[in-house]
């Protein structure tokens with residue numbers, strides 16, 4: 001059974017957050033998330049740059065269930081193809097000479113046999129990996145996420161570099177993440 005999503009997204013997100021805080025054990029099962037907010041984990045480990053994107057499906061597609069019409073199916077395919085286009089989303093510092101490996105995009109509710117949904121919400125996770133010839137030159141990661149996905153409002157980024165870790169919040173229309 002899917003949730004009709006009649007509540008405003010932020011109100012629903014806040015309610016879920018409150019529920020998650022009240023019952024930590026339920027947080028994992030409930031998949032609390034806030035529409036419009038994307039989590040980005042960026043790690044530099046030796047010559048490897050890894051970016052993990054964790055987003056409510058709503059923020060890339062506008063709904064969080066299996067497509068029901070040909071138009072929704074096309075919208076889902078279009079969103080997935082944008083997410084699989086690494087070069088169209090992320091641009092590491094050119095001097096670092098990074099080469100992207102094929103990304104991994106996981107959105108269970110968009111697959112052929114979607115799992116049953118308990119609360120009407122669904123997430124998408126994508127992992128991007130590069131091998132860099134000059135990893136010391138990785139100064140920033142150019143981002144096209146806000147440009148490609150109109151529903152994204154905020155990116156909560158966690159950066160684990162060679163020497164330090166930091167957390168950063170980027171708001172639309174930010175296009176760069178310092179590393």
Ligand SMILES: [Zn+2]
Pocket residue numbers: 033035056057058064120121122
């Ligand atoms: Zn949701």
